[in-house]
Amino acid sequence: MASISPLKPAAEGHARNPGMPLDLDVLDRIRVNLSAVERRATTLPGRRTVKKEHQAAWLLKAVTCIDLTTLSGDDTAGRVKRLCAKARQPVRPDVLNALGMDERKITTGAVCVYHSMVETAVVALKGTNIPVAAVSTGFPAGLSPFDLRVKEIEASVSAGAKEIDIVITRGHVLTGNWQALYDEVKSFRAASGDAHMKAILGTGDITTLRNVAKASMVAMMAGADFIKTSTGKESVNATLPVTLVMVRMIREYLEMTGYKVGYKPAGGISTAKDVLNYFIMMKEELGNDWLEPDLFRIGASSLLGDIERQLEHFVTGRYSADFRHPMA
Numbered sequence: 001m002a003s004i005s006p007l008k009p010a011a012e013g014h015a016r017n018p019g020m021p022l023d024l025d026v027l028d029r030i031r032v033n034l035s036a037v038e039r040r041a042t043t044l045p046g047r048r049t050v051k052k053e054h055q056a057a058w059l060l061k062a063v064t065c066i067d068l069t070t071l072s073g074d075d076t077a078g079r080v081k082r083l084c085a086k087a088r089q090p091v092r093p094d095v096l097n098a099l100g101m102d103e104r105k106i107t108t109g110a111v112c113v114y115h116s117m118v119e120t121a122v123v124a125l126k127g128t129n130i131p132v133a134a135v136s137t138g139f140p141a142g143l144s145p146f147d148l149r150v151k152e153i154e155a156s157v158s159a160g161a162k163e164i165d166i167v168i169t170r171g172h173v174l175t176g177n178w179q180a181l182y183d184e185v186k187s188f189r190a191a192s193g194d195a196h197m198k199a200i201l202g203t204g205d206i207t208t209l210r211n212v213a214k215a216s217m218v219a220m221m222a223g224a225d226f227i228k229t230s231t232g233k234e235s236v237n238a239t240l241p242v243t244l245v246m247v248r249m250i251r252e253y254l255e256m257t258g259y260k261v262g263y264k265p266a267g268g269i270s271t272a273k274d275v276l277n278y279f280i281m282m283k284e285e286l287g288n289d290w291l292e293p294d295l296f297r298i299g300a301s302s303l304l305g306d307i308e309r310q311l312e313h314f315v316t317g318r319y320s321a322d323f324r325h326p327m328a
């Protein structure tokens with residue numbers, strides 16, 4: 001019977017990023033070498049092959065880092081409840097048993113929903129430690145009036161969201177108005193209170209990797225707990241080159257301040273192979289602390305099904321049909 005080595009226990013907790021004053025000199029010094037980034041992003045996944053029991057262990061770890069997401073206009077309470085049931089038991093018990101992992105309480109990292117579904121999700125996840133993440137601030141465009149966006153965060157926190165995924169005003173980046181971006185994110189962080197805040201940059205909208213780097217840095221200076229690539233609604237969502245730029249900014253911010261900021265790629269990550277590439281990049285660029293759910297999340301609506309299929313293949317040698325791994 002296949003079995004896998006135990007997962008490493010969760011990393012020691014780290015201090016929450018308090019932010020720092022906006023430092024425009026730091027931004028001015030940011031340069032991004034496009035061809036070097038593309039080269040590294042292309043070659044990095046091939047530098048490690050993760051096979052068999054190591055792959056199964058990494059995939060189980062990936063499950064614990066998923067923000068299991070539904071963000072559709074046709075979301076219903078029923079769909080959200082089914083998603084929460086999946087978050088509680090993301091891998092079938094027989095597969096876990098065959099992996100020798102049934103003693104471990106494997107759950108997803110969070111469930112991510114619109115504000116109107118927060119209460120439903122909180123009730124459905126009662127008795128677990130799975131946080132509910134709300135996409136607040138006029139997701140996905142983030143262009144509703146500023147005071148309404150702040151109120152939406154407050155309402156999501158009152159409804160029980162423990163994590164808030166905010167969207168930045170991409171126009172502030174496109175016009176180089178870093179002060180406005182900093183003030184906006186800082187206000188959102190204040191409204192989030194004890195809830196951890198992920199800042200969605202909408203990287204597909206902000207056109208250059210230099211903008212991605214600068215927006216990442218400003219969001220961290222303004223106190224973001226995580227920086228996140230995308231809403232999943234842009235025409236281009238998470239990519240490895242964007243990831244490389246963002247994680248290098250996380251490293252630079254750590255060197256500058258001593259604070260660890262988390263990273264969340266989101267949108268279009270739907271296969272086990274994709275997610276392993278992200279894990280390799282996190283490990284190579286930031287180290288093992290960023291392989292844990294307190295510093296790494298993957299925003300995804302359909303990834304879990306493929307991971308389950310791969311795990312089942314690992315234990316049985318056969319692939320099952322997609323319908324055997326329903327999401328919601």
Ligand SMILES: O=C[C@H](O)COP(=O)(O)O
Nearest residue numbers: 232266267268299300301
């Ligand atoms: O934040 C999460 C994304 O909206 C999920 O995107 P996806 O549906 O492409 O997996």
